[in-house]
Structures are given as structure tokens and as C-alpha cells.
Amino acid sequence: MKQSIKYVSMILGLIMAGYGFADELNMPVGVTEISRQVYGLHMTIFWVCVVIGAIVFSVMFWSIISHRRSLGYKAATFHESTTLELAWTVIPTLLLVIMAIPATQVLIAMYDTGGEDMTVEVRGYQWKWQYKYLDDDYNQTFSFFSSLSTPKDQIENRSIKGEHYLLEVDNHLRIPANRKVRFLITSEDVIHSWWVPDFAVKRDAVPGMLNELWTIVPETGFYRGQCTELCGKDHGFMPVVVEVMEEAAFDTWYAQEVVAAAVREEAMSKTFSNEELMAEGKQVYTTFCASCHLENGQGIPPVFPSLVGTAMMTGPRDEHLRLVFDGVPGSAMQAFGKQLDAVQLAAVVHYERHSWGNKAGDITQPRDVINLNSGQ
Amino acid sequence: MSEAISAVDHDDHSHGPAKGITRWLFTTNHKDIGTLYLWFSFSMLLIGGVLALIVRAELFQPGLQFVSPDFFNQMTTNHGLIMVFGAIMPAFVGLANWLIPMQVGAPDMALPRMNNLSFWILPFAFGMLIATLFSEAGGLNFGWTFYAPLSTTYAPDSVTFFIFAVHLMGASSIMGSINIIATILNMRAPGMTLMKMPMFVWTWLITAYLLLAVMPVLAGLVTMMLFDIHFGTSFFNAAGGGDPLLFQHIFWFFGHPEVYIMILPAFGIVSHIIPAFARKRLFGYDSMVYAVASIAFLSFIVWAHHMFTVGMPLAGQLFFMYTTMLIAVPTGVKVFNWVSTMWRGSMTFETPMLFSIAFVVLFTIGGFSGLMLAITPADYQYHDTYFVVAHFHYVLVPGSLFSIMAAVYYWFPKWTGKMYSERLGKLHFWFSFVGVNVTFFPQHFSGLAGMPRRIPDYALQFADFNMVSSIGAFIFGFSQILFLFVLIHGIRNGKPAAARAWEGARGLEWTLPSPAPYHSFTHPPKVTDDEAHA
Structure with a gap:
């Protein structure tokens, strides 16, 4: 008995220690309304699993500790109970129904792609992203490629790795804060997947298909993610970097880029x-x-x-x-x-x-x- | 020939195996073929394991140290293919060969010559698959899920050998499953009704039907790839009017039942071992059978949960989320029944029992992460990260693989007539148990923190988890050499085993002497209530 108390307190201690580190070990809460809801779902289903697991495993370990032959325990002979079978079929089903309700609500919200303030086309290439800012008629206004900027020396361990090792690009995507940005995602070659964990936004870029996604980010700053679908040799080397800017600053930058695009057009001759x-x-x-x-x-x-x-x-x-x-x-x-x-x-x-x-x-x-x- | 001589021939059932290599090449004996399958599977486990260790060595630290990114992809691809099709599946077929005739009271499998063929195809299939690693065009590098167009338009030329190898594996599996179905349905001893069959036989019967249903789908899929690559069709090529997502729908329509093909026989094994060492009958036999059948049925209507991020309509997402969540119900029933079997038993903890208890605990953890993955909005964050890697390794390694090891220890005395060393067996268990958890548990964290799967190099915040994971992988990998040693040591130096090698073991196989005679039951045994499972 004393020993089992020791075990239980050890396990509790471990859980507490784990809780202290929870921030580094867990899914990011993120910065959008949707990402917070997703985090909520994640924690709910996690705790449901923990509680069920705690019940099942304590019954099991209780049995392992006390119902052993070395303690002289004689085996019982029961081997069925319709009541129990029904109980552990019906109760989990009800739990799942309760769990499905908020999950469905969040999913429906995620699919609400209408009413956007602006649209960015995200196109995957082996092994870089292209971002196109589309105007109201979905014509291209300007576009650029975004590829890994981490130097080869760092990857091949010849120099010290920087703070954003493998999560930095030459030209990053910029979007304004507090506006509903719609992303149209597709690919030019193989399947890629565009992911920004802090927005809880991930969607495959499939050649010949145009996938829709949206986000509204209230906080400015840099947000980093990666391609998450195996797309060949440099799959691990095509990060996603998004800068969320103040609305005014974004508008200034946007106007400059439109001009620069026209200058590039002139250079052709x-x-x-x-x-x-x-x-x-x-x-x-x-x-x-x-x-x-x-x-x-x-x-x-x-x-x-x-x-x-x-x-x-x-x-x-x-x-x-x-x-x-x-x-x-x-x-x-x-x-x-x-x-x-x-x-x-x-x-x-x-x-x-x-x-x-x-x-x-x-x-x-x-x-x-x-x-x-x-x-x- | 005179009639007298042929009559003598006919009655002579006690002849032993042929001598030399021909015994193994031409054998139609279920035990020999079972042995071949099991050793084949073990060698594939070691090869696939070496590939995994190359992956883990590269991931020990951030930066590229040992291999190029393309070679890294070849390692993950071949590791997956070899482990799924070469290690886990043949091991279960080997166990089926050894055990099903003994458990249903038959002399051998129903179709012995086909049995020989279905095994001997495999070395050629895997020889061809592994040979691609050394081909000039470069090895397979598109992941074990081989999504088009990475595996068609953008694949190395060696992909054609892969297609042919998959066809061969499929043919082998289909023949194996026909054989198992024919044996179970036709060759049971009188009195063994369906609802008195041992659980391993039940789970394999259902598994065999799953195989029969989905292996042709896989064959169709790789044939479509072949046509896209060589004959100018565009099934999966968007530029030609095809659809890359068609590939994924077909693949996972095969792939999800495939996942259960790799776990249902494990459920059967554990349902034998836990009652044996709890000295108490399996709790809820009937509901265990229904649960397996329900899981098999559900496996056909959940496939798109592997594809939540591809951009499906909302209605599709909801359907696949709900059906996927439902799987938790019959799976839960199984776990509850195993725990109830242990409850108030009189337990001892020999090696097979240790592996089985670890199976129940760790498979359940894999089930929990599966339930989390079913929640579609949360899956957007988990999808294609190490969280998924942790999830499916928890169900496949301490799930399927531990059950196979448990089975090997449990039936070892029946197969060899010797007892393995319990001390060494337990040592193997504890090394494996610690190794598996140290390897795969931290991967939950690196996945949640945002590390994608199948990358040869990673951002610095994932470094600690990966280092721990790599250390665990080497512990686990090398402890399998101990496994090999325990087996050889047991075969050579083990003490003779009794017919009923375990006090609590029940079932017809334990009524045979140890080692079991070359032809299991030459006369149908009587199925007593004591040896039946219901």
C-alpha cells in the first residue's frame, strides 16, 4: 500500500513538472481568433483523453499490483457482463457527440471565406513559394518569390546557426493587421502545403486546384512556418514567413511595390x-x-x-x-x-x-x- | 504400383520434412512456411531498422551531417515500405501459418502449394524494392505514401521497379488471405462453431477479408501510375485533365483498411496472452468479436481523415470527422475488455505478458492521439507534423510489433519444444519498452511545437527533442539484436517445454506435444468447452 502511494505521488509530480513546461511542449495558442479556438479544442480533447486514460490505467495498474499470483490471489471466474459492455459502448459515444459539437462549430467558422478585404495567391514551387497580390478583379498587381535565405554554410555546419535557422526567407509575405485576408493556394509542380502555426492555417497546394483559406491577424509581427507536404529533395528548406504590418504601413508598402512592378516592366526594353x-x-x-x-x-x-x-x-x-x-x-x-x-x-x-x-x-x-x- | 503399396502410402502421415535446402524451397508445410515468413520478416525488421537509424542519426543534431536531403528521403521512404509490407504484414502471415491450423484443429493450411508460392514471391519483391536503392537513377524518394505527382511525373526512373514490387507483394497477400479464409471456413474441427473460434483466428479471418478487399485497389492504383508514367495517360496529372487528389482517395481507401490489417491480428494475439497469464477467461468474448468486425467495417468509411488539409468540401470534412471519432468506440470496448480480463485474475508477468500489458497501455496512448487527430480543426495543426509520426509509431511499434514479439515468446515453446531464457526475455522487454518510449514520446512535443515530418534538417527549437528521440532509437534498435540472441539461445540451450507450456494457456494448440508434430492434427480433435474460447 505504501508503495502504491509512492507511485501515485511520483506520477502526480511528473504531471505537475510537465505542466510547468507546458508552454514549450504544447501547440502554440496563436494570435488569431480561430487559432485560439483550435487550441481550446486541442486542450479539451487532450484532457478528455487524460481523464479516460487515468481511469482505465488506474484500474489496470491496481489490478496488476494487487491481483497477482505471487500475493496468493485466486482468479475469479466471471467473464462477461452485458451491462458493462453496454455502458462502455454508450458512455464513450455520448462523450464523442459532446466533443463533436464544438469541433463542428469551429470547422464551420473556418470555412467562412467570404467578405475578404484582400486576396493573396500562394503558389508552391519546388522549393519556394510565390506570392501574388490580386486586385479586385483578381488580376495580378505584383508578385514575388520567397525562398530560404539561410546560408549553406549554416546548413553544412561551417558557421554558427542563426536565430531563425531554416525559418527565414529572402522576400517574406506581408499582410495588414485586422483585415480579412483570403489566400488562394495552388501549386505549379508537386503537392506542397502552406502552414502558419500561429494562424492555425494549413492547406495543401495541389496542382490544378485552387484552395481557399482566410485569416484575420490582430497583432503585428513576424510569423514563421514551413511546407508540410513532402515535395522532393528540398522539402525541409521552403519556409513560410509572414509579416503582419500596421494597416497604414502596409498600404504604403503596397503602393511602392505596384510602382516598382511598373518599373520592372519598363526594364524589358x-x-x-x-x-x-x-x-x-x-x-x-x-x-x-x-x-x-x-x-x-x-x-x-x-x-x-x-x-x-x-x-x-x-x-x-x-x-x-x-x-x-x-x-x-x-x-x-x-x-x-x-x-x-x-x-x-x-x-x-x-x-x-x-x-x-x-x-x-x-x-x-x-x-x-x-x-x-x-x-x- | 500395387494397391497395397499405395494404401500404405496413403496411411503414412508421419513423414518428416525433406532434407537440405529443398525442405525450404519446395515445402508445402504450414510450419515451415510460417518459419520462413517469420525469419523473412525479422530480417526485414533489421534492414528497415537500419534505415530508421540512418534517419535518426541525421536528425540527432540540426544541420546536415551524414546524408544528403535526397538520400534522406530515400531512407524514410524505404523504411516505411519495408516495415509495413516487409516486417509487420509477413510476420502476421507467418503467425497465421503457424497457429491457425493448430488452433482450428486442422493438419495444415487448406491450399499448401499456393502457400509456398505466396511466401516465395516475397524475397523477389523485396529484393527488387531494395535494389532500387543502388540504382543509377536514384532510389525511391517520395515517401511510403508515394503521392502523385511526386511519384509519377517527378519520380526517379526506379519507380517502375517499385510498381512491379508492389504488384508482387499484393499477389502474395491476396493468395495468403485466400488461403487463410479457406482454412478457417473449411477445416475447423467438428464442434468449433464460429463463435467458439479462438480470437486470433477471428481477427485473422476479418483481416483476410480486409486484405482481399483492398489489395486489388492498391494494384489498380500502381497500375494507373504505371500508365501515367509510361503510356501517356493523365490519371493524376492536372495538366492532362487528371487529378492528383484522385491518387490520395484511392491510396487511402486501400491505406486505412491496411492500417487495421496491421493491428487486428495484434488484438487477437493479446486476447490469448492476457487470459493465459491472468488465469482467467477472456472477458466479453462476443463483444470482442463484434468490436473487431465494427472496426473492420468502419475502416472503409474513414479514409479521407488522412486528407483533411487537401481542401475538401465542409460536408466531406464533417462526415469523415464523425466516422473517425466513432472508431474510438469499438477500440475502447477492446481495451475495457482486456482490463476486465486482468481484473481479479491471478497474474504472473512472464515476457509475453509484459509485452501484452505494454501493448495495451501504449496502443491506448496511440489511440488517444488518434482521437485528437480526428478533431478536424485541431488536425490542421497536427497534420504532417511529428505528432502524426508519434501517433502511428505508437500504434505500430509498441502496438503491432510488440504483439508480434509477445506472440513469438508465447508460442516459442510450442514451435521449438524449448523454453527461452525468461531472464533474457525480460531484459529484452525492458530495453525495448524504454527505447520505444524515449524514441517516440518526445515526438509528440516536437510535432505540437511545429516540426514537419520527413525533413532532414530542422529549426533550432526542435533540437532537444530530436536528440532524445535519436538516443531512444539506438537503444531500441540495438535491443533487437538481443532479441535475436534470446531466440537463438532458446533454440539451442533452452530447457525442454511441456505440451501446455504455460499453466493458464488454453486452446487446441496446447493439446499437441511441444514441439508440435510436423502435421498438426492428422485426426480432428474433440473441441471441449475447456479448450474453446466461449
Whole structure:
């Protein structure tokens, strides 16, 4: 008996200790109305399980401790009871019905996607996100890619890992506080999944499908999440970073971006120097190409071919452009014509043709990209 | 041949096994085939375990240390496939082969030649599957759930070998289940009515029907993949008018019953062992049978709970949430009945009982996290995180795998005629028990804190949990070498076992001598109330 008291107090002690750490060990409460409701559901069902578990396991361990042959306990002979069977069928069913009611209410609230103040399209790519801000007619106003910005040195343990290791990006999504933001989620290649734990928002990005989600975030700040559906090699390296801004600050930023998009449009007709193209090209290459073809262009044959000294790199320029523009269907080589603008395409092709010892000796301008397509 | 000689041949039932390798290649004997299945499954457990340890070694610390991300994906993929199709399922079929003829009072399985075929397909299927790891195109890297289009348009060329391997495994499972159904329905000893069948036989009968229902679905699915990859169809290709979600619906229509295929025989095993060591009959036999049948039925209408985040209509989400929650009811009935069986028994705690009690406790924890996952809005937070990894490992490792180990210890004396060393068996149990919990319990926390599954590297806040988890995995992994030692030690040095090796053991198999004769019951035994289960 004394021993069992010791056991019970030990278990209680453990539970108390666990409760002290609960914040680090538990689901985040989050910052939205929905995320708080989800947390509530999570804790309710958790405690239901704890109570049932405590009852069942105490009966079991009581039996294990006291009904043992070594204590001389003689086995009883009972082996059925319809009353008991009915009881432990009906009572759990009722508990589940009670549990289902709030779960249904929260789910219905989550599906209420109407009445949005603005819409952002979220498009998954191997292995980055594209965010497009759509205006009232769902035309694109401006868009950008968001990819991991953690340096390779940190991932390969050559330098100290930063505070937001693997949860930081080059361009993060910005949304205003206190406005209902609707997300339209889809994918360009394989299935991804877009998740921000603090908003309790997670939805798969499925090619050919447009999924709807919404959130209203009252608090400004940075919120971080990750892709949660296995999407290939760099699945672990495509984080989601959202900055929630004061409404006025967001509106200023938004107006600037719309202007910047127009400036980029104008650049299409400019002629660039070799140095400008190489600089821009290196940046595009690092963001879009290096994860497969590597920084040194060597690739990972046979899946990701090398770009060093191959016929494509020194052969006809338009074929090279065409390959980058259309990709190779049925392979990991994507159609970058959909992701990059003419300046970026021209720059990256120029960069590839003049790096790692490649010497094509030509120059590629944005207008070549435009001509390539209008010519056909 | 004269009639006299053939008459002698006909009456000669006592011939033993053939000599040498042909005994194993050409055998049609249920015990030999059962043994083959069990050793095959054990070797797959070790291979799949090594892959898991590579995963855990990489995850020991943040950053990339040992493997590249693509190789990491190959490890998780092959670990899952090998454990599900190579370790757990063949182990249960091996147990069915050994036990069902003895438990229903038959001389052998109903279809012995097919039995041989269904085993010998497996080494080829898994040889082919594992060979892809060494292929130039790169190994399978799309997860054991092989969602399209990652497994079709974007897959390495080795995927075709995977498709063929899955076809072979499916054929093996279908033949195995036909054999089990035929044996149970036709070869029971007189007097053994359906409601007097041992629980292991009941659970396997239902499992076999599940297999028969869903393995063709899996075969259809991989055939559609084959056509998408090689023959220009677009079942799962959105650009060609197909639907990637069609893949998931078909996969989980197979996959959810598959999950129960891996747990129902475990329920059967535990329902033998707990009464034996509590020295008290199984509580609520009838309701146990009905519970298994209900779980099997429900398994066909819950599949989309694996897909809560894909973007289904609200009505679909609600339907699958409610049906999923319902599973808790028959599962709860089983747990309550096991506890009631122990209640006021006269318990001893030999190794099989320890594994069975651990099964009840830890499987129930896995059931609780399953109930949490059923709550759709909360599932949005749990989905594809380590919380899910913790959940299904709790039902598969201390669930299915512990039940298999319990079964091996429990029937070991019947199979070999020897007793294993109880001291070593208990040591194996405690190492496994501690290892399993240290490995998988912290994964609940890393999942809730937001760590996605199937990632080779993780943010710094998950570091502590992953380190603990990796230490546990190595403890658990190496304790299975102890398991191998206990078995070999028992076979070689064990003390001779009595026919009824355990005082409280009941059922027809314990009326046979230990080791059981090569042909179990050459004459149908009498089914007494004492040896029947109802």
C-alpha cells in the first residue's frame, strides 16, 4: 500500500513538472481568433483523453499490483457482463457527440471565406513559394518569390546557426493587421502545403486546384512556418514567413511595390551591359537554379545535369533560352518562363553561358527573350 | 504400383520434412512456411531498422551531417515500405501459418502449394524494392505514401521497379488471405462453431477479408501510375485533365483498411496472452468479436481523415470527422475488455505478458492521439507534423510489433519444444519498452511545437527533442539484436517445454506435444468447452 502511494505521488509530480513546461511542449495558442479556438479544442480533447486514460490505467495498474499470483490471489471466474459492455459502448459515444459539437462549430467558422478585404495567391514551387497580390478583379498587381535565405554554410555546419535557422526567407509575405485576408493556394509542380502555426492555417497546394483559406491577424509581427507536404529533395528548406504590418504601413508598402512592378516592366526594353547581366544572372541563378545544378554548375548527375562545358552552354543561344523558358516536361527542370521575367531570363542564360569556364561569347538581352516568343 | 503399396502410402502421415535446402524451397508445410515468413520478416525488421537509424542519426543534431536531403528521403521512404509490407504484414502471415491450423484443429493450411508460392514471391519483391536503392537513377524518394505527382511525373526512373514490387507483394497477400479464409471456413474441427473460434483466428479471418478487399485497389492504383508514367495517360496529372487528389482517395481507401490489417491480428494475439497469464477467461468474448468486425467495417468509411488539409468540401470534412471519432468506440470496448480480463485474475508477468500489458497501455496512448487527430480543426495543426509520426509509431511499434514479439515468446515453446531464457526475455522487454518510449514520446512535443515530418534538417527549437528521440532509437534498435540472441539461445540451450507450456494457456494448440508434430492434427480433435474460447 505504501508503495502504491509512492507511485501515485511520483506520477502526480511528473504531471505537475510537465505542466510547468507546458508552454514549450504544447501547440502554440496563436494570435488569431480561430487559432485560439483550435487550441481550446486541442486542450479539451487532450484532457478528455487524460481523464479516460487515468481511469482505465488506474484500474489496470491496481489490478496488476494487487491481483497477482505471487500475493496468493485466486482468479475469479466471471467473464462477461452485458451491462458493462453496454455502458462502455454508450458512455464513450455520448462523450464523442459532446466533443463533436464544438469541433463542428469551429470547422464551420473556418470555412467562412467570404467578405475578404484582400486576396493573396500562394503558389508552391519546388522549393519556394510565390506570392501574388490580386486586385479586385483578381488580376495580378505584383508578385514575388520567397525562398530560404539561410546560408549553406549554416546548413553544412561551417558557421554558427542563426536565430531563425531554416525559418527565414529572402522576400517574406506581408499582410495588414485586422483585415480579412483570403489566400488562394495552388501549386505549379508537386503537392506542397502552406502552414502558419500561429494562424492555425494549413492547406495543401495541389496542382490544378485552387484552395481557399482566410485569416484575420490582430497583432503585428513576424510569423514563421514551413511546407508540410513532402515535395522532393528540398522539402525541409521552403519556409513560410509572414509579416503582419500596421494597416497604414502596409498600404504604403503596397503602393511602392505596384510602382516598382511598373518599373520592372519598363526594364524589358533596356539594353544591359555584360557586368549588369552577370550580376543579375548570378542572383537569379543562386535563387532558382543552384539547388539542383549547384553553385559551381556541376549539378548532381544523372538527375540534375552538369552545366559545365556542355553543348547547350556553348551552342545556339535560342535553344538554351527555350530550354530554360519551357523546361523539360516530365523532369525536375521547370518551365522558368512562368516564374521569371524577360530581364531575369536573359541574365541567367547569359550568366550560365559565361561562368565556370563556359565561353559562349555572345550576349543575351531581355528583347531576345521577348522576340523568341513573339517569333513563334 | 500395387494397391497395397499405395494404401500404405496413403496411411503414412508421419513423414518428416525433406532434407537440405529443398525442405525450404519446395515445402508445402504450414510450419515451415510460417518459419520462413517469420525469419523473412525479422530480417526485414533489421534492414528497415537500419534505415530508421540512418534517419535518426541525421536528425540527432540540426544541420546536415551524414546524408544528403535526397538520400534522406530515400531512407524514410524505404523504411516505411519495408516495415509495413516487409516486417509487420509477413510476420502476421507467418503467425497465421503457424497457429491457425493448430488452433482450428486442422493438419495444415487448406491450399499448401499456393502457400509456398505466396511466401516465395516475397524475397523477389523485396529484393527488387531494395535494389532500387543502388540504382543509377536514384532510389525511391517520395515517401511510403508515394503521392502523385511526386511519384509519377517527378519520380526517379526506379519507380517502375517499385510498381512491379508492389504488384508482387499484393499477389502474395491476396493468395495468403485466400488461403487463410479457406482454412478457417473449411477445416475447423467438428464442434468449433464460429463463435467458439479462438480470437486470433477471428481477427485473422476479418483481416483476410480486409486484405482481399483492398489489395486489388492498391494494384489498380500502381497500375494507373504505371500508365501515367509510361503510356501517356493523365490519371493524376492536372495538366492532362487528371487529378492528383484522385491518387490520395484511392491510396487511402486501400491505406486505412491496411492500417487495421496491421493491428487486428495484434488484438487477437493479446486476447490469448492476457487470459493465459491472468488465469482467467477472456472477458466479453462476443463483444470482442463484434468490436473487431465494427472496426473492420468502419475502416472503409474513414479514409479521407488522412486528407483533411487537401481542401475538401465542409460536408466531406464533417462526415469523415464523425466516422473517425466513432472508431474510438469499438477500440475502447477492446481495451475495457482486456482490463476486465486482468481484473481479479491471478497474474504472473512472464515476457509475453509484459509485452501484452505494454501493448495495451501504449496502443491506448496511440489511440488517444488518434482521437485528437480526428478533431478536424485541431488536425490542421497536427497534420504532417511529428505528432502524426508519434501517433502511428505508437500504434505500430509498441502496438503491432510488440504483439508480434509477445506472440513469438508465447508460442516459442510450442514451435521449438524449448523454453527461452525468461531472464533474457525480460531484459529484452525492458530495453525495448524504454527505447520505444524515449524514441517516440518526445515526438509528440516536437510535432505540437511545429516540426514537419520527413525533413532532414530542422529549426533550432526542435533540437532537444530530436536528440532524445535519436538516443531512444539506438537503444531500441540495438535491443533487437538481443532479441535475436534470446531466440537463438532458446533454440539451442533452452530447457525442454511441456505440451501446455504455460499453466493458464488454453486452446487446441496446447493439446499437441511441444514441439508440435510436423502435421498438426492428422485426426480432428474433440473441441471441449475447456479448450474453446466461449
